[in-house]
Amino acid sequence: MSALLDIRDLRLGFKGLRGITEVLHGIDLAIAAGERVALVGESGSGKSVTARIILGLLQEARAARVSGAVEFDGRDISTMPARQRAKLRGTEMSMIFQDPTSSLNPTFTIGRQFAEVMRRRQPEMSREACDRRASEMLAEVSIPDPARVLSAYPFQLSGGMNQRVMIAMALVNHPKLLLADEPGTALDVSVQALTLRLMHDLVERHGTAVLFISHNLGVVREFADRVYVIYRGRIVEEGPTRALFDNPGHAYTRALMSAVPRITGAGLPEVPEVSDDFLAPMVRHTGGAA
C-alpha cells in the first residue's frame, strides 16, 4: 500500500526564552488514499500542530523547529520550497476548523469566499461559474436555498449552516486529503452529529482521505476507519477502529475510554490522573482493515 500521507519520525520544537521546548517527539502516521483516520488525544497533546505541519504552515513559522519526513503524494512537504507548499493548500489538501462562523471571513459574502477558494484551482474561473459550482456543492451538503446562502455574510447564517458551508468549501476543489481539526465542537451537539454524518457521506462519495482530529472517542468511533492515540507528543496506540475499541492495549487509551461521556458527541474527556503507565511503549494493532 502506498500511502497518500506518510509521516515518519516527525519532531517539533518551539524556540522559547529558555531554549527549545519539544512538543512532538517522533511521530509516525500514515493515511492511505480515501482512508479516514482519526487522531485522538487530550488538550495540548499536539494534534493541531501536527495538522499545521501537514499543511506546511508551521515549517514557515520562525519559532518552530520541524524535523522528520512528511511525504504527501510522494513528495516531502518539509523540504519543498514555500511556494510549492502553498500551491498544495486549498487544492490538494484543505482544512475544516473548530468554529465555522469565526473561521469564515466576516467581510466577504459566502459566494465571494467560494470563488476565492475555487480560483485556487482555476484562476480564470468566472464568478458565474463559481456560483454555479458552489450551488451544486451546497446542495450536496443539503442546503436548501443555495442562492440565498451565497449572497449572505457568515454572521447572517446559523453555526450549523456555516459548518455545512465550510465542509462544502473544503471539498469543492476535490482535495485528496481533508484535515478536520475538531470540526464543529463549537456547535450544538445534535447539529454537530448531523454535520459529521453529512461530512462522512460526502468524503466517502468523493473518495477523500481525512485526518480527523478529536477529543471525543465517541465521535471517532463512528467516523474513522483507523485511529491514532496521541499522548504528550507521542503516538501511544494505533489500529483499526474496531480492534482498538474492542481491545485497547495502552493504559492511556483505556483511561481515555473510561472517560468518554455516555452521550455521543458531547464534551471533553477528562483523564483524571497522570499515570506512569501512560509512558509505556506504543501498542500497534495489526491485521483487520487498513
Next chain:
Amino acid sequence: MSSVLRILLRRLGISVIVLIGVSMLIFAIARIIPGDPARIALGPNATAEQVVMIRTEMHLDEPIVAQYGHFVADVLRGDLGTSLYTNRPVTTDIAEFLPATLELVIFAGILMVGFGLPLGILAARHRGRWPDHVVRVLTLLTVSAPSFVWAVILMLLFAFYLPLFPVAGRLDSAYDITRVTGFLTVDTLIAGNFGAFLDALHHLVLPAVALALSGIGQAARLTRANMVETYDKPYIEMAEAYGFFPSRIARRYAFKPSLIPSLTIIGLDFAAMLGNAFLVEAVFAWPGLSRYGVAVILRKDLNAIMGTVLIIALTFLVVNIIVDLLIAFLNTRIRHSTRGAT
C-alpha cells in the same frame, strides 16, 4: 445612502453650532483685548472727534449683543472688514494666502496616506521580523517630535548641509505664473509650464514631509496594531490553510477591517495639520495663511485675526465632514469589519 445623508445633515448641524461658538469666542476675545479698537484703527495721531465718529461707524457705542449682531451680519455678507496691516479687505488677504496653506496640507495628507498605510501593512505582514522592527523604530521616532522640529531638522539636513531642496518659498522667482487657483502645482500646469510645476513640487517636498511625518508614523502604527490583532482571527488562519498569497491575505483579509480606524486617525491628523502648518510655514517662509495669521496677531489687527480664525475653523470643519462622509461611505461598503455593527 440614506445613512450617509443623515450623517451629513447631522454634521452640518453640529458645524453650524461650532461656528457660532467660535465666532462668539473670537468676538469676546477681541473685545477683552486691552486697547480701544477705534484708536488702534485710527493710529496715535487721531483727534477726539475722529475717535467718536469711528466709534459710531464701528457700532462701538452700542450694547455688546448688538455689536455681535452687526459682526455676524457682516460675516454672513462675506464682509470680514479691512485689515489694518495690508489695508485691504480681509477676505482678499485670505483668498491670497489660504491656497498656499491648503496646498501644503493637502500634499502632506497625500504623503500621510501614501506612506502611513503601506508602512503599517508592511510591518504587520512581517510582524516580529526585521521590517516590522525597522518600521516601529522609525515611526516611534517620527511621532516623538512635533512637526516644527522636523521642519528645522529637515531644513538643516536637506537644504543646508545637503543642498538638495530649496530653503524657502513656494516657487523660484525666475518663474512668472498667472494666478488662477492659488495652488501653484495646479496653476503651473494650467500655464503649461512644466519646469515651474517641478519647481513648485520641489519647494513643497520638505515642508510637506515635515508636516506629514508624525501623521505618517501614527497612521502606520495604528494600522499595524489593528492588523496584528486581525491576524490572530480564525479566518486568517483559514485563509492561510487555503494557501492564499501572504500579500493577498495582508491586503484583503487583514487590512480591510483596519481601514476604518486608520482613516479616522488620518482624518484627525489631517485637521490637526492645519494648526501645525503655522510653525512649519514659519520655518520655511511659506507664504501661507499661517504666516499671515502670525503677522496680524503681532500687529493686533483685530479684523484680520478674527477672519483668519474663522476661516481656519471653517476649513477644519469641512475637512472633518469630508472624512466622516468617507468613513460612512466605506462603512456601508465594508459593512461588517466587526460583527454585530450597524
